[in-house]
Amino acid sequence: MASLRVSVDRLREGMIIMNDVYAKTGSILVAEGTPVTREVISILTRHFVPEVMAGYEADRGRRLGIQRDAGIQRAGVRQESRLTKEKQFAQFKSRFRVAEDMLSENLREVVCGRKDVNVSFLLDTLNGILEGLNGCSLFEMITKMKNNAESLYTHAVNTALLAQTLAKWGQCTREEMELASVAGLLHDIGILEIMKNSGFSYRGEIEKNDFEQHVIRGYNVLREQNIHPDIKQAVLTHHERLDGTGYPLKVRDANINRLSRIVAVADIYDTLTMNEAGQEKLTVFDALKKMEEDGYCRLDAHFLVTFTQHAAESMIQRSVRLNDGRVGQIVMINKYSVHRPMVRVDGSFIDLSKQKRLFVEEVL
Numbered sequence: 001m002a003s004l005r006v007s008v009d010r011l012r013e014g015m016i017i018m019n020d021v022y023a024k025t026g027s028i029l030v031a032e033g034t035p036v037t038r039e040v041i042s043i044l045t046r047h048f049v050p051e052v053m054a055g056y057e058a059d060r061g062r063r064l065g066i067q068r069d070a071g072i073q074r075a076g077v078r079q080e081s082r083l084t085k086e087k088q089f090a091q092f093k094s095r096f097r098v099a100e101d102m103l104s105e106n107l108r109e110v111v112c113g114r115k116d117v118n119v120s121f122l123l124d125t126l127n128g129i130l131e132g133l134n135g136c137s138l139f140e141m142i143t144k145m146k147n148n149a150e151s152l153y154t155h156a157v158n159t160a161l162l163a164q165t166l167a168k169w170g171q172c173t174r175e176e177m178e179l180a181s182v183a184g185l186l187h188d189i190g191i192l193e194i195m196k197n198s199g200f201s202y203r204g205e206i207e208k209n210d211f212e213q214h215v216i217r218g219y220n221v222l223r224e225q226n227i228h229p230d231i232k233q234a235v236l237t238h239h240e241r242l243d244g245t246g247y248p249l250k251v252r253d254a255n256i257n258r259l260s261r262i263v264a265v266a267d268i269y270d271t272l273t274m275n276e277a278g279q280e281k282l283t284v285f286d287a288l289k290k291m292e293e294d295g296y297c298r299l300d301a302h303f304l305v306t307f308t309q310h311a312a313e314s315m316i317q318r319s320v321r322l323n324d325g326r327v328g329q330i331v332m333i334n335k336y337s338v339h340r341p342m343v344r345v346d347g348s349f350i351d352l353s354k355q356k357r358l359f360v361e362e363v364l
Contacts, residue, residue, distance in 0.1 A: 006052060008044045015035070015054045016036065017033065017034045018054055019052070021049060028317055029316075030316075031331040031344075033331065034342070035349060039335065095128050099157055103153050104153045106118070107186075110225075111196055117225045123178055126164070126181050129161065130161070130164075139165065139310075140314055140318075142162065146273055146274075146281070155188065156188060158266075159184040159187060161181075163180040164181040170303055183231045183235065183238075183259050183260075183263050186235055189221055190213070190215055190217035190221065190235070193220075212247045215235065216248055218235045218236070230257055230259045233259070240264075241298035241299070242256065242297065246298075261300035262303055264299055265299055265307050268291060268299075269288075272290060283361070283362060283363055284311065284312075285315075285341075285359070288308045288312060289339035315333075317329060317330065320343060321360075322361060323359050323361040326346075327345070328343040328344050328350065330342070331349070339359075340359070341360070
């Protein structure tokens, strides 16, 4: 069988996916060269992919041999794509730092009572970072930024970007996406208020009891401000949990609004992967694993599943190092265990959902 377009319902094990298959969001669902399995067929079916380019491994080899010049050309395209991504990341990093500086100055003035919250300013600041990025590439950029030390303002910007992206992934309205952005930027303003009076440099130095008060302190800063009440509630309740184990009010279920649920997922992910002194920084996949293990009774299931699935899918084609030292490339995400993807290593495929002794140690 030569490489040709095959209906998904006619795919069989033993075939090979010949081209990258993309979701509507722009993320790669299944990478080129992935062997067809029941899980692959299930992923394609769930995403309503009608057909793909497929063949057998021998056909793939002949195709690559016959089209050697085309292969060289594709390598050139990949090199160009890599350089484009490097340039894109440099621009993202520069815009991020500008936004961070603008946000720090603005929030300090709000906390000191010299200025009211300007929602338009906050949205313009954030949208300047997002220019030219979709949700998938944004997540990749944030992941790369994790190699840098983080501050309160870095965390605020990250949480805002992740919350807006999650709202988009979760098919929220444009208004909800904007509210999620602003709530993410303001969610820890209470920590800044504590730091103003205590001299502490960041959350790691704040005593647990004082830290748990930051949501009330933040709400009090914003209580009289002319901003949407859902944002104020998100600042107050983003540490509340559906089972009543959160703080400070111990409310549960319907008493936690939709915006708070979105910010909670974004905040937890960024905190787990934060490069902060005195705290172990988790990899993307370790963080997703912990969120899955701890979150289904405590966080909104819809937003948790949406986030972990899309976040994992954005890692397809990323190079990773396994715990045995081998380096490979992620080619597919396992729906039922998103932190254990399929990895291509030296021409062979390792399904981490089955090879339990192996795991992703580092995303390169």
